[in-house]
Amino acid sequence: MRIIVPAAIALLAAPASAVIRVDINSGIAQPLPIAVPGFVTAAPVATEAGTTAELGNKVAQVIANDLKSSGLFRPLDPAAYTTSVSVADVTAPQFASWRTVAAQALVTGTVSANPDGGITVGCYAYDVFSAAELARQGFVTTAAGWRRAAHKCADLVYSRLTGETGYFDSRIVYVSETGPKTRRIKRLAVMDQDGAGHRFLTSGQNLVLTPRFAPGQQTITYMSFEGNRPRVWLYTLGSGRQQAIGDFPNMSFAPRFSPDGASLVFSMSVGGNTDIYRMELATRRLTRLTTEPGIDTAPSYAPDGSRIVFESDRGGTQQLYVMNADGGGQQRISFGEGRHATPVWSPRGDLIAFTRLGGGRFSIGVMKPDGSGERLLTNAYQDEGPTWSPNGRVIMFFRSARGGKVDLWSVDLSGQNERAIPTPLEGSDPAWSPLLP
Amino acid sequence: MSQRPVLKRSLLLPGIAMLALGISACATKKKDLPPPPPATTAPVAPSSGSTSSNSVPPPATVGNANVPGSVADFVAQSGADHVLFGYDSYELDDEARAILGKQAEWLARYPNVRITVEGHADERGTREYNLALGDRRATAAKNFLAAQGVGPARMSTISYGKERPAVDGSDEAAWAQNRRAVTVVAVAG
Structure with a gap:
């Protein structure tokens, strides 16, 4: 699916004087009240995904849900306002009417059918009190692609109001779990960031763990116990092709892509000693990056590809280390209480998220790449395996209740807005994709 | 010496029934074992004098007889x-060494x-680390067996890391049962 912005509808550039602004850093005590009335259509036209009028309402619901999930916005209940929106109102809103319901921002728009069967979603955002236009953009897609157009509109609004890139037009790959713990069935699954479009990728016949997106998002690397040979595999989303990356005699696991997608880093265990290796995918050439005795695992690249953060118990307990991409300059960065594990470098490069174990509890935390500024965001029986939203503002992880279920959760970088991510079955090992192209 | 391990095994694998023949050496521990299966009369050689019953016997249950080998x-x-391990440990204690020796x-x-x-x-470790820890434990047991002459x-x-616990539970008793190295034998034929 492709989304393009045709010159015809794209931009009149929005005025630069945004009056309202959402401060993303301090955590939001008062989410911004925002109205997202159903998107309108000049004349309802049937599409393969419903009429344009129906799609207009659905698009608005998806946008409102995205904005609400961020914790930064409070979409008003459409039942609470009576303002009806005409096509003319989209470009000239009745600001006085929106002020009476205390909406501070307004997202409105249109859905229209295109001759090729596709649709165009026009997305407009306004500051209600200053009656100023904040943004407008058109998204052309197939009728079935209406959700992505809605996510892109939500990203536009989020970006204009917070000054940060959005993250709603993205996906999650994770491990869907079911059955007794002693005979757990695990399957790879993907879904949109908001849980829509859920799809299982593997049958559950083989135990699978730790799926991670390639930067191009069409490939996933993961670990599979296929044939009782625990190894790193690649899954191609378009074709469903599954392929082991090598015929190693030893267990290989904990894979991640390099930022350019050309290499994988992962761990391999040889005779009880676990080290980190890099494989160049084009040539399958293997380079060993760590040689210390002990467990070196969970490698994750910095977004510029120059360094790798990983965990090692070479000092006695699991702690975080950073090394150059060639394995040189290995240096411990975590010195706080407890153990530190499963580090993941933020896509912004400024922070490293990790799992902290201490006092019989697991937390998700962040620290700077030099180890300073350690901050714990959650605390529970078992919170594990962080993954970053594409804009580096939200962290998803999995939470295991003591003797109970395991589910996906997310939390803001501020430590606020902790929320469960619904999945059809139980879920673990989430990995967030970059923004979709 | 083998009494406690037998108990552990019965907890871990209650589905594998052991016949009286196989546990005769541990007869005093019968109370720890799963309920005895019905006698397996069919697969063994017919014995004399026991076929005179006028009642119809239930179908024979075919269990895993303790056949040598x-x-x-x-x-x-x-x-x-x-064999079992301590928390975050892959050291073989005396009990583990005794079992591996046998x-x-x-x-x-x-x-x-x-x-x-x-x-x-x-379950009290991160997924990746526990995979490596499980590898350490399996390797420790394997190395001990090799030192005892197993090729x-x-x-x-x-x-399997923390993916295949023997016992579903989040308490010390369950954790202790789950920190283990299991020797799985593949008997040819």
């Missing part, structure tokens, strides 16, 4: 098919049997 025999002779003796008697040593961890070519290892 069988999996059940391996477990019975070794005391257990698994496993090695049994394996010496059946040189064509191949084994896979599975390493497992309890390395007969042995392979696999780690």
Whole structure:
């Protein structure tokens, strides 16, 4: 699916004087009240995904849900306002009417059918009190692609109001779990960031763990116990092709892509000693990056590809280390209480998220790449395996209740807005994709 | 000495029924075992004098008889098919060494049997680390068996990390059962 912005509808550039602004850093005590009335259509036209009028309402619901999930916005209940929106109102809103319901921002728009069967979603955002236009953009897609157009509109609004890139037009790959713990069935699954479009990728016949997106998002690397040979595999989303990356005699696991997608880093265990290796995918050439005795695992690249953060118990307990991409300059960065594990470098490069174990509890935390500024965001029986939203503002992880279920959760970088991510079955090992192209 | 391991095994694998023949050496521990299966009269050679009953017997249950060289025999002779570890440890304690020693003796008697040593961890560790820890445990058990004369070519290892607990539970008793290395024998034929 492709989304393009045709010159015809794209931009009149929005005025630069945004009056309202959402401060993303301090955590939001008062989410911004925002109205997202159903998107309108000049004349309802049937599409393969419903009429344009129906799609207009659905698009608005998806946008409102995205904005609400961020914790930064409070979409008003459409039942609470009576303002009806005409096509003319989209470009000239009745600001006085929106002020009476205390909406501070307004997202409105249109859905229209295109001759090729596709649709165009026009997305407009306004500051209600200053009656100023904040943004407008058109998204052309197939009728079935209406959700992505809605996510892109939500990203536009989020970006204009917070000054940060959005993250709603993205996906999650994770491990869907079911059955007794002693005979757990695990399957790879993907879904949109908001849980829509859920799809299982593997049958559950083989135990699978730790799926991670390639930067191009069409490939996933993961670990599979296929044939009782625990190894790193690649899954191609378009074709469903599954392929082991090598015929190693030893267990290989904990894979991640390099930022350019050309290499994988992962761990391999040889005779009880676990080290980190890099494989160049084009040539399958293997380079060993760590040689210390002990467990070196969970490698994750910095977004510029120059360094790798990983965990090692070479000092006695699991702690975080950073090394150059060639394995040189290995240096411990975590010195706080407890153990530190499963580090993941933020896509912004400024922070490293990790799992902290201490006092019989697991937390998700962040620290700077030099180890300073350690901050714990959650605390529970078992919170594990962080993954970053594409804009580096939200962290998803999995939470295991003591003797109970395991589910996906997310939390803001501020430590606020902790929320469960619904999945059809139980879920673990989430990995967030970059923004979709 | 093998009493406690037998108990552990009965908790871990209640589905594998052991016949009275196989546990005769541990007769005093019968109360710890799963309910005895119905007598297996059919598969063994007919014995004299026992066929005069006028009632119709239920269909015979075919259990895993403790035939010498069988999996059940391996477990019975070794005391257990698994050894346990301390928290975040892969050190073999005296009890574990004793069990592995008996496993090695049994394996010496059946040189064509191949084994896979599975390493497992309890739930209180991160997923990746526990895979590596399970590998350490499997390797520790394998190395001990090798030192006792079991040919390395007969042995392979696999780690399941915290993915395949023996017991579903989040308390000390469950964790202790789950930190283990299991010797899985593959009897040819």
